[in-house]
Amino acid sequence: MISFRLNGETVSTDVPADTPLLWVVREHFDLKGSKFGCGKGLCGACTMHFNGSAIRTCVMPVAAVADGEVTTVEGIGQADNLHIVQQAWIKHNVPQCGYCQSGQIMSAVALLEQNPNPSDGDIESFMSGNICRCGTYSRIKQAIHSAAEAKSSGVILFDPLAPEEATA
Amino acid sequence: MSTVNTKGLNSSRRNFLKLAGITGGGLVLGVSLNGCSSAPTPLPYGTKDAWQPHAFLQLTPEGEVRFFLPQAEMGQGVTHGLVTLVAEELNMPPSMISVKVAGVHKDYDVPGAGMQVTGGSASMRTRYDGVRQSAATARELLISAAAQQWGVASGELALLDGKINHGDRVASIGDFVALAAGLPAPENVSVKPDSEFRWIGKNTGPRVDAIAKVTGSAEFGIDVEIPNLKRAALKRCPVIGGKVKSFNANGVDKVDGVHRVVSIYNGVAVLADHYWQAKKAIESIEVEWEYPETLTAHSTDDIQKAMAEALSEEGENSFTQGDAKQGLIESSSTLTARYSAPFLAHATMEPMNCVVHLQGERAEVWAPTQAPGLAQQMAAEQSGIDRDNIQVHTTFLGGGFGRRAFHDFVAETTAIAKVTGVPVQLVWSREDDIQNDYYRPAAMADFEAGLDKSGQLVSWNAKRSGPNIMPYMIDEALGMMLPEAVPQGIVEWMSKRGYGVFDGWQIDPASVEGLHEDYTVPNKSVNHVTVDPGLRCGYWRSVGHSFSGFFVESFMDELALKSGQDPLQFRLKHMDDNPRLKNVLKLAAEKAGWGQPKPGRFLGIAAVKSFESYVAEVAEISIENQTLKVHKVTCAVDCGRVVNPDIVRTQMESGINYGLTAALYGDITIKDGAVQESNFHDYQVLRMSEAPDIDVILVDSEEAPTGVGEPGLPPIAPAVANAIFSATGQRLRSLPLKLG
Numbered sequence: 001m002i003s004f005r006l007n008g009e010t011v012s013t014d015v016p017a018d019t020p021l022l023w024v025v026r027e028h029f030d031l032k033g034s035k036f037g038c039g040k041g042l043c044g045a046c047t048m049h050f051n052g053s054a055i056r057t058c059v060m061p062v063a064a065v066a067d068g069e070v071t072t073v074e075g076i077g078q079a080d081n082l083h084i085v086q087q088a089w090i091k092h093n094v095p096q097c098g099y100c101q102s103g104q105i106m107s108a109v110a111l112l113e114q115n116p117n118p119s120d121g122d123i124e125s126f127m128s129g130n131i132c133r134c135g136t137y138s139r140i141k142q143a144i145h146s147a148a149e150a151k152s153s154g155v156i157l158f159d160p161l162a163p164e165e166a167t168a
Numbered sequence: 169m170s171t172v173n174t175k176g177l178n179s180s181r182r183n184f185l186k187l188a189g190i191t192g193g194g195l196v197l198g199v200s201l202n203g204c205s206s207a208p209t210p211l212p213y214g215t216k217d218a219w220q221p222h223a224f225l226q227l228t229p230e231g232e233v234r235f236f237l238p239q240a241e242m243g244q245g246v247t248h249g250l251v252t253l254v255a256e257e258l259n260m261p262p263s264m265i266s267v268k269v270a271g272v273h274k275d276y277d278v279p280g281a282g283m284q285v286t287g288g289s290a291s292m293r294t295r296y297d298g299v300r301q302s303a304a305t306a307r308e309l310l311i312s313a314a315a316q317q318w319g320v321a322s323g324e325l326a327l328l329d330g331k332i333n334h335g336d337r338v339a340s341i342g343d344f345v346a347l348a349a350g351l352p353a354p355e356n357v358s359v360k361p362d363s364e365f366r367w368i369g370k371n372t373g374p375r376v377d378a379i380a381k382v383t384g385s386a387e388f389g390i391d392v393e394i395p396n397l398k399r400a401a402l403k404r405c406p407v408i409g410g411k412v413k414s415f416n417a418n419g420v421d422k423v424d425g426v427h428r429v430v431s432i433y434n435g436v437a438v439l440a441d442h443y444w445q446a447k448k449a450i451e452s453i454e455v456e457w458e459y460p461e462t463l464t465a466h467s468t469d470d471i472q473k474a475m476a477e478a479l480s481e482e483g484e485n486s487f488t489q490g491d492a493k494q495g496l497i498e499s500s501s502t503l504t505a506r507y508s509a510p511f512l513a514h515a516t517m518e519p520m521n522c523v524v525h526l527q528g529e530r531a532e533v534w535a536p537t538q539a540p541g542l543a544q545q546m547a548a549e550q551s552g553i554d555r556d557n558i559q560v561h562t563t564f565l566g567g568g569f570g571r572r573a574f575h576d577f578v579a580e581t582t583a584i585a586k587v588t589g590v591p592v593q594l595v596w597s598r599e600d601d602i603q604n605d606y607y608r609p610a611a612m613a614d615f616e617a618g619l620d621k622s623g624q625l626v627s628w629n630a631k632r633s634g635p636n637i638m639p640y641m642i643d644e645a646l647g648m649m650l651p652e653a654v655p656q657g658i659v660e661w662m663s664k665r666g667y668g669v670f671d672g673w674q675i676d677p678a679s680v681e682g683l684h685e686d687y688t689v690p691n692k693s694v695n696h697v698t699v700d701p702g703l704r705c706g707y708w709r710s711v712g713h714s715f716s717g718f719f720v721e722s723f724m725d726e727l728a729l730k731s732g733q734d735p736l737q738f739r740l741k742h743m744d745d746n747p748r749l750k751n752v753l754k755l756a757a758e759k760a761g762w763g764q765p766k767p768g769r770f771l772g773i774a775a776v777k778s779f780e781s782y783v784a785e786v787a788e789i790s791i792e793n794q795t796l797k798v799h800k801v802t803c804a805v806d807c808g809r810v811v812n813p814d815i816v817r818t819q820m821e822s823g824i825n826y827g828l829t830a831a832l833y834g835d836i837t838i839k840d841g842a843v844q845e846s847n848f849h850d851y852q853v854l855r856m857s858e859a860p861d862i863d864v865i866l867v868d869s870e871e872a873p874t875g876v877g878e879p880g881l882p883p884i885a886p887a888v889a890n891a892i893f894s895a896t897g898q899r900l901r902s903l904p905l906k907l908g
Binding site: 015019020023027028030031032033034035036037038039040042043045072073074077078079082086089090093094095096097098099100101102105123124125127128130131132133134135136137138139140141158160163164165166167168 | 241243245262263366367369371373374377378379380381382383386387388393399443444515518519565566567568595597598599814815818821823824826828829847848849853854855856857859860862
């Protein structure tokens with residue numbers, strides 16, 4: 001039996017120790033936000049946090065996170081309580097198909113935890129493990145800068161309850 | 169090694185395919201052979217609790233407006249775009265409208281296409297009028313009902329944000345739903361005049377799918393859960409089309425969690441409680457394969473050689489204007505060049521997957537699909553269940569790019585469900601995905617052009633060789649073209665002969681599109697020679713333009729050089745018949761500072777009309793230590809009326825980055841029929857550090873809206889190649905671009 005904390009709650013599972021964390025979280029704990037993209041740690045769609053660091057969970061055996069703290073996209077913010085990075089993603093109209101974006105957001109959140117004011121180069125180097133086939137990269141970069149600024153100034157970037165605006 | 173057999177594949181019988189015209193972006197079933205049905209088929213998500221004035225719309229007594237999205241959302245923003253049209257006519261914010269993807273029904277067929285399909289950048293172009301008209305009709309009925317109920321004139325009522333107002337009196341539109349449902353639909357309802365647009369043409373945000381996509385709650389195919397669902401993985405032949413001769417399960421059927429090991433038409437499947445169990449189990453299974461003869465006989469080198477040899481044949485003529493041969497004779501100078509482009513995989517971020525639940529005479533299918541009717545057809549062929557008894561639920565698509573217009577993954581899942589008798593989810597690995605695609609066809613082309621003394625083109629000759637998409641699409645779609653009464657077994661038998669039966673009846677437009685259209689030249693000739701090694705091909709973002717744009721726009725640069733003219737001015741001189749393309753070319757050149765590159769930077773330009781939209785791009789590059797960097801792309805687009813400016817920008821950015829991946833890296837190679845690339849380490853895609861800044865200029869237009877999902881792609885490869893020439897003097901005529 002392997003136990004760990006998942007988005008703040010203690011969970012345990014009796015799957016074989018080499019089962020990748022991604023599949024345990026998706027199929028045993030029914031959190032589907034983290035995606036399968038490559039199975040080789042090459043694309044970042046499966047990114048979660050393990051003790052605060054971004055990890056590729058399609059190649060991370062569940063045994064490796066025993067007794068640790070795992071956070072998924074569901075754990076960082078919800079529709080009525082969006083994380084500043086999620087708000088920045090909406091403000092900059094980042095998601096297209098959206099499939100890679102949970103992983104992108106988890107990487108971005110981890111980056112800002114480590115480096116609250118990253119340069120373009122910092123962002124490019126940290127985010128280069130996350131592939132997006134829709135090509136949303138330049139918007140991701142802008143959104144990370146916005147989130148960094150908003151985090152330090154306390155500004156809200158997107159309020160779902162605010163009235164809709166149409167701008168030219 | 170045998171050579172590619174092209175005999176008999178380029179004959180000129182042209183009659184049969186009149187019933188199935190295929191345009192560049194997708195399939196058009198021009199004639200429906202389905203028998204007349206006596207009663208209308210009920211709508212897939214009909215309900216007694218709501219009024220459905222049109223297949224697109226349901227309105228509830230609580231005032232909820234539900235829009236049934238007839239197109240697939242694969243990132244291109246069609247959900248927000250079409251909801252904006254509904255919002256405009258019902259005069260309410262897009263965020264107030266709930267959206268459900270429509271099921272399969274003829275009322276959702278794309279006008280003129282005879283089926284439900286998302287492709288060819290056609291959604292906004294084909295839906296703009298119909299969606300607005302249906303919402304406007306609902307609006308008029310609601311107002312008539314309110315006028316009747318309140319005993320006032322319709323003209324005194326105002327509909328705003330889900331409420332109907334008369335002076336101080338206000339009521340929810342839901343209050344009038346019951347009455348409206350009984351009123352006859354008015355004819356010739358007017359849509360809102362452009363001058364009164366509240367949402368169309370503006371950035372309305374956020375996209376209606378945005379919150380779900382940043383919180384991980386958007387449901388993609390891979391996320392579908394139903395009770396008692398088992399997970400499957402499938403071991404396929406290394407060469408597509410191979411069959412199982414025999415297999416040894418090596419005891420994996422005894423492993424904890426594994427339920428069954430079964431053989432289906434193209435491989436051995438393991439059914440387990442969980443995906444990882446199935447995935448691990450298939451690795452231990454040994455299979456003896458029966459390899460497909462044609463494809464197994466080919467490798468990239470001999471395919472390239474056969475395509476090159478084929479260009480010495482006359483080929484089939486697909487377009488003639490004036491006398492191109494005589495034009496060459498009369499030219500004061502001529503230029504020839506040969507270009508080529510490889511096979512490409514789509515590599516959608518979400519690997520192929522599907523859930524199938526067979527329930528006796530009925531079935532349900534959950535699939536990320538660009539054509540739910542084809543998914544239904546595939547499930548019918550494999551299960552033997554009537555199409556009309558199969559309900560298809562379309563999820564969000566984690567990327568489409570044309571891959572999900574083909575439904576082998578639905579057929580496989582259904583075959584596994586049929587033999588195991590339980591609800592099944594099949595998930596492909598990335599290796600499965602890269603090695604079992606419907607590939608962008610490889611292409612090779614010879615160009616020869618003649619110039620007069622003033623440097624004006626007088627003759628344009630193009631000849632393309634390579635495989636066609638059409639036979640593979642017909643394999644897939646034939647069942648939908650035949651009457652329902654034809655038994656599925658016969659449909660399958662016929663469709664598997666699609667290649668021999670259908671290819672060669674006419675030139676596949678997708679094989680030659682874009683080879684001559686954009687420029688004014690008095691004498692033109694375009695020919696085609698089919699060379700098909702048997703690797704299945706499909707629609708890949710921008711289809712034929714994905715290679716022809718590179719060929720033509722590179723050759724135009726070579727011709728400019730040959731005649732001593734600036735590449736921009738040379739193009740402009742040949743665009744008198746193409747004013748909208750001319751306009752975007754000027755706009756992009758001006759904004760990018762054409763002719764005045766920054767120190768150490770080099771510019772390349774290209775413009776392509778595709779899918780009725782006009783796009784020009786200028787690439788700004790540098791080359792240091794033999795390393796190419798694309799710094800910036802300036803893009804100008806004319807797609808007619810812009811429904812949502814920022815979504816148009818995102819699609820230009822997307823097409824450019826997708827096209828840049830192909831320009832810099834994309835190359836699917838074959839060895840003895842097997843695709844060699846397997847995952848993102850050897851089928852590289854663009855990453856953030858390589859992505860350019862992109863500046864998009866939108867043309868303000870009142871022309872009818874056209875699509876934006878694909879047209880941003882074709883100009884990028886030639887713009888970069890032309891910039892490389894400017895920087896190095898090297899003319900790169902093959903994709904991907906490799907510095908010498």
